[in-house]
């Protein structure tokens with residue numbers, strides 16, 4: 001696509017300044033629709049005979065830059081942005097699956113995703129078997145005749161398990177289903193799942209990629225490597241009644257999935273991102289590499305420091321030698337393991353709640369990936385809808401405190417935590 005390295009692409013990919021009157025910043029195209037030259041031009045756009053903009057739910061020049069830039073940074077062929085990370089996951093699954101289909105998913109997932117797969121999709125006839133991702137063969141063993149996708153997080157939120165992407169993508173190849181990876185916590189600055197066999201990569205752009213806690217967004221990136229003509233995906237090989245008989249696999253080849261995401265997924269489910277949010281996220285993306293380096297360095301130092309505090313029962317960070325995921329972190333995340341650290345205090349649930357109430361630099365809120373440090377006690381907040389056993393399955397123990405380590409001075413962060421204990 002583009003021979004430049006990551007830091008350069010993060011600043012330049014997808015933006016041709018000549019096409020934006022020379023503006024060095026990517027402009028916000030705050031327009032709902034686009035004037036057609038004439039009726040024939042409009043007809044060509046609608047029939048895909050000619051590329052161009054129609055309506056901002058489907059495409060927009062600001063969103064376009066963000067999409068091209070993210071596709072380039074993840075080594076994908078194309079991308080579609082969405083209103084949130086959740087919208088990216090839901091849209092992907094709604095485009096790919098139908099009633100009667102089955103997913104094999106990691107049990108270490110973001111709480112909202114777990115609920116989508118465990119409660120909401122079964123209502124629509126799409127079921128999921130959750131497996132322990134530490135044993136990649138579990139994915140293959142859970143495959144049924146109707147399995148049509150594997151889903152997992154490259155670095156689980158909040159369990160911080162590092163996925164063995166190479167091994168699980170092999171299982172997906174054997175099952176002839178696309179391997180969908182949520183790469184939100186690692187970000188493309190630290191890990192490219194497509195280089196390890198992922199077919200579709202999803203991000204919540206709300207987190208580290210925006211980086212300032214100012215805008216929500218999501219993205220679906222297609223590696224273009226999955227063969228939808230393998231006999232298991234008739235929606236891609238038979239004429240689509242939803243798009244005047246288009247046969248996606250035949251007409252669009254490797255871009256079949258991402259094209260269907262845009263022309264049917266955005267059209268029918270409508271979860272488009274606002275161009276203003278795209279603009280904000282582009283500002284964050286420009287500095288992603290340097291920020292993730294510092295987030296990772298700060299998180300490692302806090303994790304090491306926590307390990308030496310009397311009040312602390314356990315610390316989990318994949319960059320620690322003591323982590324059971326350290327060998328996988330060395331392989332998949334050699335440049336840093338991102339900014340999330342979890343730990344438990346001696347005293348469990350009540351002590352955890354008390355400590356979380358006492359911090360001042362760390363803000364108590366339900367987000368990660370801000371430049372400001374954040375803290376939460378998932379068992380009493382983000383994961384409270386899950387039963388205790390479901391909480392444990394997604395990696396949340398009663399005493400677990402999740403930190404999202406920001407870019408403040410590390411000594412100030414340590415002092416804030418120490419006084420809270």
Ligand SMILES: *Cc1c(COP(=O)(O)O)cnc(C)c1O
Nearest residue numbers: 084085086110157184204206217
């Ligand atoms: C936050 C998050 C999501 C959901 O993203 P939103 O932008 O909040 O909808 C999905 N996956 C992971 C890993 C997340 O951390």
